[in-house]
Amino acid sequence: MSTVRIALAASRTGRGLLALWLVLPVVPLLLWAFADSWAFPALLPQDWGTRGLTEASAAGAGGALARSTLLGAAVALLATPLGAMAGRALASRQVPGSTAVLAVLLSPLVLPPFAVALGLDVLLLRLRVPATLGVVVLLVVAALPYTTITMRAAYAAHDRGFEDEARVLGATRWRTVRSVQLPLLAPALAGAAFLAFLVGWSDYIVTVLVGGGRLTTLPLLLASAASATGNDAQVAVLSLTSILPPVALLAVVGSLGRRGRR
Amino acid sequence: MTTREAPPATVPGTPAPAPRRRPGLRAFLLVLPALVPVVAVVGAALTSALLLSLGLAPLVGEPGLSLDAYRSAATDLGSSLRVSIAIAAAATAIAAAVGLCLALAATAAIRRSRLLGTLAALTVPIPHLVGAAAMGLLLADAGVLSRLLGVDPGSWPPLVGGRWWIAVVAEYAWKESAFVALVVAGVLSSRAASYTETAALLGAGRWARLRHVTLPLAAPALGATAAISFVYTLGSYEVAALLGRAHPEPLAVLAFRLFTSIDLAARPQAAAVAVTTAVLALLVVLVALRALRNLAAER
Numbered sequence: 001m002s003t004v005r006i007a008l009a010a011s012r013t014g015r016g017l018l019a020l021w022l023v024l025p026v027v028p029l030l031l032w033a034f035a036d037s038w039a040f041p042a043l044l045p046q047d048w049g050t051r052g053l054t055e056a057s058a059a060g061a062g063g064a065l066a067r068s069t070l071l072g073a074a075v076a077l078l079a080t081p082l083g084a085m086a087g088r089a090l091a092s093r094q095v096p097g098s099t100a101v102l103a104v105l106l107s108p109l110v111l112p113p114f115a116v117a118l119g120l121d122v123l124l125l126r127l128r129v130p131a132t133l134g135v136v137v138l139l140v141v142a143a144l145p146y147t148t149i150t151m152r153a154a155y156a157a158h159d160r161g162f163e164d165e166a167r168v169l170g171a172t173r174w175r176t177v178r179s180v181q182l183p184l185l186a187p188a189l190a191g192a193a194f195l196a197f198l199v200g201w202s203d204y205i206v207t208v209l210v211g212g213g214r215l216t217t218l219p220l221l222l223a224s225a226a227s228a229t230g231n232d233a234q235v236a237v238l239s240l241t242s243i244l245p246p247v248a249l250l251a252v253v254g255s256l257g258r259r260g261r262r
Numbered sequence: 263m264t265t266r267e268a269p270p271a272t273v274p275g276t277p278a279p280a281p282r283r284r285p286g287l288r289a290f291l292l293v294l295p296a297l298v299p300v301v302a303v304v305g306a307a308l309t310s311a312l313l314l315s316l317g318l319a320p321l322v323g324e325p326g327l328s329l330d331a332y333r334s335a336a337t338d339l340g341s342s343l344r345v346s347i348a349i350a351a352a353a354t355a356i357a358a359a360v361g362l363c364l365a366l367a368a369t370a371a372i373r374r375s376r377l378l379g380t381l382a383a384l385t386v387p388i389p390h391l392v393g394a395a396a397m398g399l400l401l402a403d404a405g406v407l408s409r410l411l412g413v414d415p416g417s418w419p420p421l422v423g424g425r426w427w428i429a430v431v432a433e434y435a436w437k438e439s440a441f442v443a444l445v446v447a448g449v450l451s452s453r454a455a456s457y458t459e460t461a462a463l464l465g466a467g468r469w470a471r472l473r474h475v476t477l478p479l480a481a482p483a484l485g486a487t488a489a490i491s492f493v494y495t496l497g498s499y500e501v502a503a504l505l506g507r508a509h510p511e512p513l514a515v516l517a518f519r520l521f522t523s524i525d526l527a528a529r530p531q532a533a534a535v536a537v538t539t540a541v542l543a544l545l546v547v548l549v550a551l552r553a554l555r556n557l558a559a560e561r
Binding site for chain 1: 288292533
């Protein structure tokens with residue numbers, strides 16, 4: 001009896017520690033974001049307020065938020081259809097040399113982004129490619145492994161019979177894609193687009209190296225605020241601004257996924 | 263590359279099928295829009311970095327094959343390799359252990375923790391840079407943890423920017439543990455339940471079920487996610503740049519400093535560091551793939 005109780009207590013403690021491990025790093029962000037002053041050794045801020053928000057927007061958080069959103073959306077918009085087409089072809093097992101093709105498509109996952117960005121930067125400068133275009137192309141390539149894997153798994157579980165049926169009933173090829181494939185694969189497409197958005201949204205090193213400081217996204221603003229001292233409230237506000245949109249998107253994608261499974 | 267295609271089978275009595283393009287060609291055309299940009303970007307980037315590091319594409323002066331860039335970066339490169347591998351190994355070990363515990367708790371047959379699964383899923387989309395900023399606010403002297411524990415800034419150990427790279431390792435371990443947990447829990451939740459039930463019916467105790475059913479089922483996913491975490495940490499820049507110390511520098515920080523230096527002669531050295539890191543990452547992945555294949559063959 002007592003061993004059971006000890007095991008139960010140990011399991012509760014373990015789970016508590018695991019939850020603490022995941023939550024603890026976010027706690028300072030939540031407190032500092034609304035702290036006007038918080039001197040050592042106080043456990044909670046002495047004055048609550050919106051100083052961090054004011055400082056962050058004065059530093060240009062609004063524009064950076066818009067640019068980060070656009071960058072993430074552009075990467076998702078390009079990488080999702082490309083990954084879906086590649087995923088469909090790879091799932092059909094008809095691609096010649098499919099192992100080699102998959103290895104090449106997954107290679108950006110393995111190669112250090114700074115190495116790719118650094119190598120390409122010299123070339124892009126010589127070819128006079130606009131910096132923003134260079135950043136988008138590089139990030140689309142970085143996102144393609146995620147969209148390809150996601151869509152390959154989705155197409156592998158997808159029943160082609162529905163499409164054949166629609167074709168037999170006289171639907172054109174394009175109509176079949178639009179009215180049969182897209183609705184059936186919407187949850188997977190949303191998941192793939194979410195991952196691609198995250199690649200553009202959270203990138204720092206590619207934007208710095210290839211963007212050459214002209215494309216000020218949220219991560220760039222956060223990095224410059226965090227490397228200086230004394231603006232903890234601003235850092236916390238910028239951090240929360242970087243967390244909330246992806247988490248909200250995750251909730252949307254998750255609910256889409258549940259509806260798709262029903 | 264050889265294609266193994268069976269000749270089209272004709273069934274007597276059925277009308278001949280409408281003329282179609284070969285399915286292999288069709289599938290290949292469907293892959294091309296993704297394949298072309300990846301090959302172009304990765305190929306061009308690696309070639310350009312290699313040429314730059316070998317002195318064949320100098321920004322100023324005449325091209326000429328030499329290993330000067332590697333030679334002059336050698337001292338820094340050695341210490342950077344050691345630091346980067348140590349950080350990646352420590353962070354990956356912690357992430358794999360904690361991630362496995364999280365996955366086990368989130369998929370346990372009795373007292374399953376939905377909360378831990380949700381928390382791990384919410385941690386994955388947080389950018390590493392945000393994680394680094396958060397770890398800074400948590401672990402610095404006069405940070406939130408030192409306030410919680412009531413330790414003076416004077417006697418607080420140098421976790422941020424200190425000798426042991428604690429804050430850097432903690433950030434990678436934290437983020438990657440959530441990633442490991444999500445993937446391993448996905449594998450366990452789809453496959454483990456029926457096996458575990460069967461084992462329990464056959465009289466296997468709790469430890470026997472964990473050792474002989476759950477862990478072998480989790481091992482391939484755990485190995486794969488650990489390899490991905492290791493390679494990611496090896497090539498990542500922003501966390502070590504923000505929370506690390508000035509010397510020795512991890513590979514990405516060293517390459518970044520050399521590349522953005524006003525001295526143009528440092529560019530080939532930066533390219534040498536990039537090429538070295540890329541080769542190391544590829545080697546690690548090849549070793550990991552081999553180990554995973556052996557793991558699959560054992561069963």
